[in-house]
Amino acid sequence: MQTTLDDSWNERRLRRSDVAVLVLTSALLFGYSLFGGRPLTMHEGVLPQSAREMWQEGEWIIPLSGGRPWLERPPLPQWITIGVTSLVGTWDVWSVRIAPVLMGMAVVVMMAHLAAGCFGRSVGLLSGLLLATSFEFTNYAWLAEEDIFLCAVVTGAVSLFAYIEFFQARGEVESDLRFFGSRPWSVWGLFALVGMTNLAKGLVFGMVMALLPIVGFLLLSGDLGRIRRYLWCWGGLLTIAISVAWPIAAWFRHPDVLDLWTFDLFGRLSGNYTAINEPWWYYLEALPVALLPWPLFALLGLGVLSGKGLRERFSPERFFVLWAILPIFVFSLASGKHHHYLVQCLAPWSVLGAIGLKRVGEWIFEAPQWVRSPVAALLALGLPAAIAIGIWGEHLAGPSWLPTALLVGFPVLALCLGWSLRTRDGVLAMTTILTGVIASYMWVYTCELPPRDQCQDDTAFLQQVNDVVPEGTPVLVNADLNSMDAFRIHFYLNHQARCLHNLSFLLDERLEGDDFYLITRRRDAKKLTRIATIETIEESCRSRRESCPSDRLTLFRIHLDRSLPRLPGPTRVSPMQAMGREKGPVLPNPF
Structure with a gap:
């Protein structure tokens, strides 16, 4: 053969x-993921933030979520992440x-x-x-x-x-x-x-x-x-x-x-x-x-x-x-x-x-030469691709020049593939195929995935929070949103974020002061008015999996009612509670 x-x-x-x-x-x-500009997805927040919190706290056994135990998974990935980011010297989306x-x-x-x-x-x-x-x-x-x-x-x-x-x-x-x-x-x-x-x-x-x-x-x-x-x-x-x-x-x-x-x-x-x-x-x-x-x-x-x-x-x-x-x-x-x-x-x-x-x-290399010709490849692959791009190209996500580039690129790749088959050059054939595959993946990463990512607007909101809140001022984060959303919020806010297991912890006697910035859902405003004076500062344009605008992440500035008694909070949150698989603990309900 x-x-x-x-x-x-x-x-x-x-x-x-x-x-x-x-x-x-x-x-x-x-x-390409290091420089493609895609923000952390919902699931991605868990590993980087739990690893960073372990590193900051000097904790090597228990992965953490806002100081709470996150024991769904063992910590080998966290250990490796800590090692790599420590060598790089920064905790950014690209470094994790x-x-x-x-x-x-x-x-x-x-x-x-x-x-x-x-x-x-x-x-x-x-x-x-x-x-x-x-x-x-x-x-x-x-x-x-x-x-x-x-x-x-x-x-x-x-x-x-x-x-x-x-x-x-x-x-x-x-x-x-x-x-x-x-x-x-x-x-x-x-x-x-x-x-x-x-x-x-x-x-x-x-x-x-x-x-x-x-x-x-x-x-x-x-x-x-x-x-x-x-x-x-x-x-x-x-x-x-x-x-x-x-x-x-x-x-x-x-x-x-x-x-x-x-x-x-x-x-x-x-x-x-x-x-x-x-x-x-x-x-x-x-x-x-x-x-x-x-x-x-x-x-x-x-x-x-x-x-x-x-x-x-x-x-x-x-x-x-x-x-x-x-x-x-x-x-x-x-x-x-x-x-x-x-x-x-x-x-x-x-x-x-x-x-x-x-x-x-091997089968193709033994086929008749007319099957392996550049013209046959152009007619079989390049022409249908060009017709499809001509019909649907304007609907493709990406820059305005993308359809033109594809109209040129697909026929060129088809001709290269046809030439490689004609000359029985397996290396050139595979290089041509991989060029098309890798280019497609990069286009998907840059153009197709971002519009489908429901975390995009929340990420932009969190970046606005960093600009609005004075440097060094802590931001309380209601962790009773979704356990994985809390990880992303903490990661993007870095050291400014402080975890509230739920809103009842606003009256925890260990929480010092009366004036705070707070991230929670818009729908929580009515609850908050029962214990504080509130002001809406920023709001996400659209939050992940929202069913209505009241589900959107919102930054409030709150002033707690001084007449309300501060309460002793629980000393620990169980692993089931930290993951939201079990309710509690809750301070005596102020709402």
Whole structure:
């Protein structure tokens, strides 16, 4: 079979130039979030602000929300965020997104190396590029959220297992299979990484995600010798020690955190956590979207590998098929589902996509020359795109010159693709495709996402608050708005924000003074007039998920009624209360 890929592409390791391509591509695409100007999304406020508050308070165990315990998730992402922002020296929107960019790059390079070792250099390089440009992966490498951190740990654990199984010398691994014996560094690392999955996001969740392909492969292999490598006392103790260290420390400080973890974990399984309940087929619909623009290639790759995967028990083909399917199948059994749970599953699908894309490329390179001509590509791709832009171009979000640029750009890319196919130049073909994909992502980030972001007007409001309130004057923030909104408000107001668990705490005897600035909803004005004289200073043009104008964030200047008694406030807020999963505590109601 003739292709333009020389024999070196079949080497089973990446070159330095390949790694450089992956790093530069990932840095360009993921790093665009550092300078694209998009404000923090609603979910993004949690990690940066809880990390900053831990750093400011010198608290390394309990993530904080306005001084309250935020124990939904373990603090590994906060620790990494603190480390990166400390090196940078600033807590800004761009600086808190550096760590997710680095995590995304690490996963891309890791998977490319693994795929190259199993299926050859060309598949390895393609796997990294497809993973980097998969919609769900790109999106979470842009965002300062925990998902990409968990993805890095889970992918690291499963990849290290694959290294042990497929690349490490058998004698080194099997030199001592006793339960209390010794194991090489790679096995120590595997057990450590499995334990670390419990530090990245949600207890048990990440560990199950990592263990499903590992345990599934070992059990289906039916080889007791392979299984005995991992039946190891010291490794098991290491995993347990790492995985339970933080939960135990958090429990000692807040024993009632068990209520929160029980609600979150078992609520997702049983359906009691109704906000994320989805039908069993949810991931069958969500996965193709998460893999865009590569889902058809991934499906083809699944078919290509399944044959050998079914026949050969110990093959990489079987392992990657199991890694792609088992987590999605098992997590489909739970009532609670969300598309961001797929981030941890995309790595094996990128390898399947690379295999499918390479197979399609081989078919096209062997097609008649008229099919591979620049004219055919221009007619098949460039002309329809130009017609679509001519019809709908004026409705595209972005600058006025964008339709013209697209009218020129799409035909040029089509001609380049056609030329690469005619000359059987796989590198030029992939470069052309990736140029179009990455340019599309940048357009989406800059032009399409901002108008859809319901936090835009609230962010502008918070920036106005910083301009209006005199420097050094604290602003009270009613945290009884939405637990995640409070994080964003505190982040943008920086050190000026002070948390009120709810409005009843305005009469807390620990609150000194009578005159304050307060951020809450407009609808709270009537309540406030019962205990204070109020003045409206600023208001958001539109708040996230508002049902009417009274839901809008508003800055009030208030003067508390001196005749009202100040009350002793509660000494603590429980983890369930801090997250809004449980009411209270409330001071004797002044309203």
